[in-house]
Amino acid sequence: MSHSPESARSPGTAIAPTLCRPSLWVPEHTITVDRTLELCRSLHGGHERLGTVLRMIENTGVLKRHLVQPIEDTLCHPGVEARTALYRREVQRALPGVVEEALRSAELGVADVDAIVFVSCTGFTMPPMTTWMINELGFRNDVRQIPIAQLGCAAGGAAINRAHDFCVAYPGTNVLVVTCELCSLCYQPTDSDVGTLLSNALFGDAIAAAVLRGRGGSGMSLSRNASHVVPDTEQWISFDVKETGYHFRLDRRVPGTMSMIAPTLRELAAHQGWDASALGFYVIHAGGPRILDDLSRFLGVAPDAFRHSRGVLADYGNIASGVVLAVLQRFFDDDVLPTGARGMLAGFGPGITAEVSLGTWTAPARRHEAAREAELTGVAR
Incomplete structure (x- = not known):
């Protein structure tokens, strides 16, 4: 496990940049789990493990996902060039x-930004x-x-951690x-292995953003971060790159990885003098229900x-690197x-990689003002 630069600092001198309220965008087109099941039956009616796949889809906890195109267009593959043009547009x-x-929530303008971490797979x-x-x-x-x-x-957690490292390096x-x-x-119409069919029913589209302020702001004030790669799992989540683009591969062992990752989360919290089992809030990547159940x-x-x-999983599906920001937004x-509430943020992804942050909550100033006003009102009475 590797720690961010400030982990060696004494508590009195640690720099704690603040992760402010995220913004989230999802496309207008949606697909429900019922429609997903219907499509799976019609497109893969002869699949030898169709019953298993349908049960797995029903157990994902996903009720609805947002898509950048109508489902009829999504199911077509016009080629890598056309898809890249659509992505860019x-x-x-x-x-x-x-x-x-995101900038408005952080009370900053474009001129105040010193670095941009942009993640996408x-x-x-x-x-x-x-x-x-x-x-x-601008x-x-x-x-x-x-x-x-x-x-x-894992890139959502990695983006936050690299932003944290930047703010520590440049106070x-x-x-x-x-x-x-x-x-x-x-989406690849020709792929029909169980892992791919499950993934086709799990992932959704979204864009999210948030600002890490070096000074001031309200939200999650980050104090420490870590990265961890589980040995010999590099093929468990991967892309095969072919003429038709990226073909997603998901190993059936992936849902069981939390037994390998939980010790890292405990160790990071212990370095901070915290108990990972007794924190005030958890911002955890929702890769699927078993990931959350096991953790x-x-x-x-x-x-x-x-x-x-x-x-977030129910409303949007797995929106990959955007999950942690969508979860944080709900807090x-x-x-x-x-x-002062203590919390953990964790993203998991290919590698198998875990990117984890610890921080304390700084409530918005209006909360303190409202509490003080209520206190003064009570005294006046």
Whole structure:
């Protein structure tokens, strides 16, 4: 396990940049689990393990997913060139609003951003999308570009951790994190193995963004991070790259990986002097229900602690690197965590890789103002 630079600092001198409220965009087109089951029956009626696949789909916990195209278009494969053009067009159409909302939540403007971490495993552009953002959205020309393309679902946690490292290396700087996953553009009509059929029913499309402020702001103030690769699992989640693009491969052993990852989460918390089983909030990647069930069991955490992860899975499916930001957004929407609450953020993906952060909650200033006003009102009475 490797730790971020500030992990060697004493508690009194640690730098704690704050991860502010994320923004989330999902496309207008949707598909329900019932429609997914219907399509699986019609497209793969002769599959020898159809019954197993249908049961697995019903057990994902996914009720609805958002797609960048209508399902009829999604099921067609017009070629890599057409899909790449669609990826670029849709990202450039939706991204400005997502970025604007994230900056507004952080009470910053484009001129205040010193680096952009952009992660995506479902589309490829060069120059990276960060260059387009600098040219079209008004970011400074000296903004550091940090595109990450190959960490899949773990990339959301990795983006936050690399942003954290940047803020520690350059105190007072601000980093914009963007996750962009149009998973439906990786659909392959000719693939029918069980792992692929399950994935076709699990993944959804979304773009998310959040700002890590070097100073000030409210949200999750990060204190420590870690990365961990489970040995000899590099083929368990992968892309086969063929003439028709990316072909997703999912090994049946993946759902059981939490037994290998939970010790890393406990160790990281212990380095902080915390108990991983007794934190105030958990922002956990919702790769599927068994991932959450097993992690709950191995950490000794009540299932309700992962309620927002389950909620994101139900409403959007697995939106890959965007899951952790979507889950974090729900804690902001709850608006009940007290300042000082201890929490963990964890993303899991190819490798098998875990990217984990620890931090404490800083409640929005309005909460303190409201509490103080109520206290003064009570005294006056």
